Amino acid sequence: MTRQRSSRSSSSRRTPAQRVGKSISNVRIIGGDFRRRQLPVLDSPGLRPTPDRVRETLFNWLGHHLYGQQVLDLFAGTGALGIEAISRGATNVDFVERDPRVAAQLSTNLASLNITSSAVHVNDVHTYLTRPATPYGLVFLDPPFHQQLAASCCSTLESDGWLANEAMIYLETEASLTPDVPSNWQLHRETQAGESTARLYQRQSP
Template identity: 80%
Template sequence: MKRQRSSRSSASRRSPDQREGNRLGKKLGKLRIIGGEFRRRQLPVLDIPGLRPTPDRVRETLFNWLGQQLDGQQVLDLFAGTGALGIEAVSRGAAWVDFVERDPRASAQLTANLALLNITASGVHIDDAQAYLTRPAKPYTLVFLDPPFHQQLAAPCCFALESNGWLTTEAMIYLETETSLTPEVPANWQLQRETQAGESTARLYQRQAP
């Protein structure tokens, strides 16, 4: 009987994050928001193979490039994963963020994290990024593009963004790829910034009218 009471007591002490991780069958890590309204908040992240959150240092560099305030920005976070980049954008004033992530478990955790922060100006789309970009478009002022490495996804997505009407005239596009790859991008995308961290290279482009 004592063991049974102890077991129930232990379960009751688990946090909502731990219970969600148990339900989805994966260990939870933590994602720290580094700036804006939700600065220093920590969010649960599922341990899913291939889920590769953008490191704190790279995110800090990116938002230094973009400016700390993103008031009014319309943002698309492709291959969203943990949603680290899109959530940072909302924290810094973005008007709306669409997250596109095909893994249902990662999408469910992202939805739960947005609810935890009471973020309503967002949409989570359980979809393949390339398939999503074939649908009717709306123009975004800022796009985060962080595809899985070594799968040759960067160039097709870049050209789909350009040719299918997903970008405003002077949209900013953040692209993170493996360092060994020199990505092909549309000719009217001008490279603004570039940095390397470990095995990844981050680039920020600005679109010019073709």
């Protein structure tokens, strides 16, 4: 499920009056307990909420798989994917976001929704993944475009014990990239929107 892209979408378009670090727009939760709630989004370089249409498609793909899941949202940004997962029945989400201002806004948004079972980790994703692993049933992975981060993150998730058996992994990349993923990740669904391609994989036992 940033980034700093996270929660993810087309390239930011800013006017001179839109100063970095100011809340200038909202992201809408699409379904579940928090349906139609509007959450403020900071104007920060590379921060791009995933379009509503793509999020709706993703969560239709996931369906019942969300219920009771432990979720990891890497490059979390606005946290829209992780919050949407909680809204639709996930047990908790660990959000990893390296920009302190973006992470602070995410924490504020979680508090406004009375979400107390999840945590925001202010950390670089690769540094975070060096800690002892906890297996997750669902991972959102939306790295910044054109920085060659996807392959190494996918490899670490698989090799270092971050994924439960049959975990689902959502990967969003630039459309021009064919991601290099572990051989036991089976492509479940795929869609393209603008400059990005969204893929949902299911992990098979090695």
